[in-house]
Amino acid sequence: MAKEKKQPRPKAETPRGFRDYFGAEVLERQEMLAKIAETYQRYGFDPLETSAVETVEALGKFLPDTDRPNEGVFAWQEEEDGGWVALRYDMTAPLARVAAQYRNDLPSPYRRYTFGPVWRNEKPGPGRFRQFYQCDADTVGAASVAADAEICAMLSDTLEAVGIPRGDYVVRVNNRKVLDGVLATIGLSSEDEATRQAVLRTIDKFDKVGREGVIQLLTKGRLDESGAYIDGVGLDAAAADQIVAFLLARADSNAETLVMLRKLIGTSAIGEAGVAELETIATLLDAQGYGPDRIVIDPSVVRGLGYYTGPVFEAELTFEILDDKGRPRQFGSVAGGGRYDDLVKRFTGQDVPATGVSIGVDRLLAALRAKGRISGAMQGPVVVTVMDRDRMADYQAMATELRNAGIRAEVYLGNPKNFGNQLKYADKRESPVAVIQGSDEAARGVVQIKDLILGAKIAANASLEEWKAQPAQREVARGDLVAEIRAILERQG
Amino acid sequence: MAKEKKQPRPKAETPRGFRDYFGAEVLERQEMLAKIAETYQRYGFDPLETSAVETVEALGKFLPDTDRPNEGVFAWQEEEDGGWVALRYDMTAPLARVAAQYRNDLPSPYRRYTFGPVWRNEKPGPGRFRQFYQCDADTVGAASVAADAEICAMLSDTLEAVGIPRGDYVVRVNNRKVLDGVLATIGLSSEDEATRQAVLRTIDKFDKVGREGVIQLLTKGRLDESGAYIDGVGLDAAAADQIVAFLLARADSNAETLVMLRKLIGTSAIGEAGVAELETIATLLDAQGYGPDRIVIDPSVVRGLGYYTGPVFEAELTFEILDDKGRPRQFGSVAGGGRYDDLVKRFTGQDVPATGVSIGVDRLLAALRAKGRISGAMQGPVVVTVMDRDRMADYQAMATELRNAGIRAEVYLGNPKNFGNQLKYADKRESPVAVIQGSDEAARGVVQIKDLILGAKIAANASLEEWKAQPAQREVARGDLVAEIRAILERQG
Structure with a gap:
């Protein structure tokens, strides 16, 4: 080799927000993913592994949890044609692209699962990384809520397969259409888009600010913990009560919950459609032996409301762990999903119904570690x-x-x-x-x-x-x- | 949602040079990787999964198969501090970074294996993708050629574990130091860097242009197939003969090959060191039962000579397949590696010897398919x-x-x-x-x-x-x- 010029030594550092996994950490994740894959395959889902890189055009502006469209991804320009490409930020956008690209070759409905890293160009923080694993299962091309029910049942089986015993988790199901019905009864139609979005953002804070906080935020506004005054959405008290009543409508049995929801939606057609869907899901799951000890209708489930169009669901672990300050708290959500009927349409112009679930692999692994279900040790040589x-x-x-x-x-x-x-x-x-x-x-x-x-x-x-x-x-x-x-x-x- | 402006529909296309894997393709690779991992683990290697993204500084200018330093990668600038980061182009550069970063925590020697995609910003072509799988095993911190021998034995076991029967492959071993010795006998010392590099590049074409072609290229030059005249390196005929004699020095037994190599290196100390290393490797492998039916000394192995410093090895599949034009040809190389003692030094300034192997996962899968060892079918539901x-x-x-x-x-x-x-x-x-x-x-x-x-x-x-x-x-x-x-x-x- 030519004599090297004296150069400063490179720093041996993982880039900010990225991390490495060693030994047992890698094996634990692989073993968990293998159990998940086995369950998914038994349900007829086929593996799919898409390219890590997508055109920015195909990814679209559906990045969750960010108000900055087209930001939040790692993107660069192609040398040859100047086109922009980016690392995928989730597994749903690539699935929509695949479903459109291979629509003549794939079976319809197309059930697929996929595991792999996704990348988000966000500010890294403690425990918040810019590359993390997702593990998704979706059904494309099935309009029936039987597809949603199937995913809820599969999610339940999956949690038990990886070592979360029955009783330590619950899959909670809600329906975006019921919420639409409730909003209709208080005079908010789909035309009042700005107010509707403000209501959705507010509802999303229910866990954080509680019942009273949500009522304040839906009406006149609220003094924040930091002392700042947060403007309210401007609804009247009766409307806010109606929305909160919806969020709290979970009763002792699915049947009672459905009765309460029917009252709340009044004569709204979309609301009635949503309640009927929830009723069908509950009936189908019951027939398969998935009772309310595993899957339950719960109107307080509010998640990623951006692109969901029907049923939404969330898997929550119900056991307690100790938080950073030693206080007991519930472990919380490890998976979620729902029906999104508009994503493939972006490419083809044709309606292609779809529904799916995403498991947060790192959170689920943390839960299994907290429960002592995985050893964290690798057999030494x-x-x-x-x-x-x-x-x-x-x-x-x-x-x-x-x-x-x-x-x-x-x-x-x-x-x-x-x-x-x-x-x-x-x-x-x-x-x-x-x-x-x-x-x-x-x-x-x-x-x-x-x-x-x-x-x-x-x-x-x-x-x-x-x-x-x-x-x-x-x-x-x-x-x-x-x-x-x-x-x-x-x-x- | 706000009323969408009429926008042209995005194209449903994988970006140029990228591809998707479906169903059985995904399962076949996973099953093969699981068998490889099992073998590697039995040899005491631990899994490691590094971030897909590295600082450009840490990646360095070691990209194989390109004459354009710092090009050939997919890179972008961080928003916050303007630092350049890039997708990894192989698994060796990240290992060097990890070995330096965690040197106080890792066992030494550190044996690790890693599977995953790497990305190269090259012009895509038929069968040439810009994202592909690699599957590497390396030992960092062992100066002894016992580490090289171990990797050759493990490579042999791995090929049999995935379904390549003994007799259908051979692991060929050479040593960079022997070549250095041969070059010393013709008066090319490590000072004549430009000529040495030209000789190495020429030798690399042996498979393509054959014995006569290499002699022409090492001396006066050669008329290319396209009609262009390629300048020669300018050695005299005796020197070119000496180099070609080295390339062809493989004899019926390792012992005879070693005798021939000793003649070719004359009194060169580095050459003698190289032959002694090859002799030790052959002895160690023999003691473990890996005879020349599996692993053989072969001076014609010339690969990625850029950063290798000692033993180099290559696994070749020896059975014939039919090429695109229906002509029988040998399947060829599916894995290769060698000793690279300078990579970690970049970070720490301290000598850290290392050796390793990389399996071309896609080529090995193609070989297994060609041999009918994997079905290509997934059990339908x-x-x-x-x-x-x-x-x-x-x-x-x-x-x-x-x-x-x-x-x-x-x-x-x-x-x-x-x-x-x-x-x-x-x-x-x-x-x-x-x-x-x-x-x-x-x-x-x-x-x-x-x-x-x-x-x-x-x-x-x-x-x-x-x-x-x-x-x-x-x-x-x-x-x-x-x-x-x-x-x-x-x-x-």
Whole structure:
């Protein structure tokens, strides 16, 4: 190579808002995704993996959670034709593109699932990354609410498949049309778009500001915690009460909830259509054995209202965890979705109904960790230490024998001079067993096997007698290496 | 929503050079990667998943196969601080960054594997995409050639694990230092960098232009196929012969090859070091049972010579396939790698030896398909058809029962009006069985089961008698639905 000019060294840093995943973190996610995929496949969903890059045109202005259209993505211009392309920000926009592009080849309805990273050009913060995993399942081309019900049932099965027991979660179902009906009864038709959007944004704050807060915000306004005055939407008190009554309309049974909703929508046709859809969903789920212990109608579900056109749903984990300040709180939402009948139409001009769900993989993993359902540990390898650099071939042969017997094994490949470093290495690797063979042992045809788990336990707890009675290191015949180590691993469990 | 302005419809197109993967394609790759991961883990390698995005600074100017430094990547500027970031173009640059960033936390040596897409901003062409999968395993922090030997053995095991039988592949090993020694004997020291690079680029064309072509290019130059005259490197004939003799030095056994190489390097110290390394690798592999039927010393291996500093290796599939024009040719390389001792040093200034291998996932999948080792088919779901829209709950319950028995099943969710469309749909889904229940069957407590595989076979082949004797559609009791379908699936195999 040419002599390098002195250049400042590059910083070894992940870019802001991005992160790396190591060892067990990667395996845990893969195992969870494999269980999810198995469930989705059993429901007839096929895998799809789209390109990470889309044209900005195809992505459109549907980015959730941002008021800045066309911002929030990582985009660049193509050299050749100057066209703008960007990393996908979710899995729904690419699905709409695929459904339009391959509409002559795909079965209709088309059920697909997809796993993968999405990218958002947002300001990173604690626990808020600019690349994260999503895991979506959608049905394109089915107008029937049977498709929505199926996704709710599948979501329920999926949560149980990954290790959330029944009773620890609930899938809550609502319908955008019922809300439209309620808004109609208070005189807000689809023409009053600005006010409707203001109402939707306000409802979305229900969890945060509570019943009284929402009523204030829907009417005259409210003094914020920070002391700032937030202008109200300007509805009268009766209208605000009606909306809050809708949000709180969840009763003890789905049937009672439906009765309350029917009252709230009055004579609105769209509202009646929405209630009928919820009723059908409840009936279908009941027939499949998904009762209200798993899936329930709950009008307080308000999510990503931007593009949803019918049923919306959310999976919530109902057990408590401790928050940063040690206070118990519910774990909350790990998945959500709904019906969006207009996305594919952007491309084709034709109506293509669609419904789907997205699981927040990182949140679900956090939940499983909180419940102790995943270990966070990876089985470390047996480490064959190197006492004699010239006999590397013998050590490699031992590791090969172990591997051929299906046992994770490796030879220490650092500088073997300091033997203590080799045992420190085995420790860092969470190795269950170390193998040691010096020239003396080699001459006698034996090896030393050190049970590192037992050794650590003895070092921590045992009396001298126990230590003598149950040595963690012992000598075995070289020919018994594999059998002896297998026995130790079985004993360790 | 606000009234939309009339906008031209977006085109439903994957961006140029990008593609989507459907159904079985996705599953095949996942299954292959799972087998590779299992092998890598058995060797003590841990998974690592780095961010798709890196700072341009961290990526450096190591992009393979391009003469345009800092080009060839998809890069953009951060809004906040104007720093440049880019999608990774391989897995080695991110590993070097990680090894430097986490050097106090990672075990040393650090063995890791990683799977995922990489992105190259190149001109797309037939079969040449700008996003593709790589699957790498590397050992960082081990200077010993035992680490290189281990990777060769692991590569051999991996190919067999995914379904390439012994005899259908060979891992070929060479050493950059031996080539350096040969160049030293013809008077080209590491000072003559420009000439050395020209020699390396020329050698790389050996496969394409052959022995005579390389000799011409190393000396006076050569008339290209296109009629253009390519300038030669300007060596004398004896020097060119010496280099070609090196490339062709592979003998019947590793021992004979080593003898030939020793002759070619004369008294060069670096050459001798290289031959000694090759000898050690051969000895270590032999001790582990990896003979020349799997791994062989072959001086003609010349690959990505840019950053390699010692052993280089390549896995080649030796069976023949037919090319586009129907001519038999060897399948060729599916994986390669080598030792690169300078990459981590960029960040830390300290020497950190490293060696690794990268499997071309798409090429390996193509090879498995060519050998008929993967089916390319995904088990289609049982399709429960809809004869009576009002009895959707009953149909859903059938699908649920089948799924609970572990059978892939779905209810037809398109418009049920045209029953023929439902059977066409089942056909497109490659469904093994269709379930049919009209109101008459429901009243009698039975269902019709249609064996679609048998049906297709009968339609294609059978005589009338056979058709009568073995009907593909029959009526069974509703309560026997699951058992009867399981029996059909077992019969279909």
